[in-house]
Amino acid sequence: MSQLPRVLVDAMLGRLVTYLRMCGYDAVYSPDEELESDDALHEFARAENRTLLTRDRELAARARDAVLLESRDIEDQLAELDAAGFELELPEEPRRCSNCNGRVEPVAPTETTPEYAPTAAETDIWRCEACGQHFWKGSHWDDVARRLAGR
Numbered sequence: 001m002s003q004l005p006r007v008l009v010d011a012m013l014g015r016l017v018t019y020l021r022m023c024g025y026d027a028v029y030s031p032d033e034e035l036e037s038d039d040a041l042h043e044f045a046r047a048e049n050r051t052l053l054t055r056d057r058e059l060a061a062r063a064r065d066a067v068l069l070e071s072r073d074i075e076d077q078l079a080e081l082d083a084a085g086f087e088l089e090l091p092e093e094p095r096r097c098s099n100c101n102g103r104v105e106p107v108a109p110t111e112t113t114p115e116y117a118p119t120a121a122e123t124d125i126w127r128c129e130a131c132g133q134h135f136w137k138g139s140h141w142d143d144v145a146r147r148l149a150g151r
């Protein structure tokens with residue numbers, strides 16, 4: 001398994017956090033942890049040894065380990081991360097829940113799946129250990145793969 005840096009993503013980068021999780025990053029989204037002050041963000045990043053991703057110049061300057069993103073646009077943000085050396089590729093199998101950052105585990109073909117998901121007998125399904133959300137490589141997965149490859 002590759003060594004992806006653990007990251008803390010600040011509140012202005014809500015779309016990016018989904019992409020990072022889909023790429024297998026352990027990516028904490030600051031509003032999920034109710035990190036509202038700059039001090040709280042810095043403390044959390046330091047305690048958990050996470051790289052801070054932010055659009056806030058001052059915040060980035062004060063962090064021990066941070067990447068400052070300048071763009072508002074998701075595609076440009078991905079390009080900036082790529083330039084900063086981040087690996088942006090979908091893994092063979094999903095690893096992280098795009099909703100909550102929990103680890104995902106494969107669902108056995110004999111297990112039942114919720115209404116919104118295909119059956120595990122017809123396609124590979126993963127379930128988040130933390131929130132129970134089910135995932136499969138559907139059209140959304142393909143869209144993200146295309147967008148990441150298109151840069």
Ligand SMILES: [Zn+2]
Pocket residue numbers: 097098099100101102128129130131132133
């Ligand atoms: Zn989850």
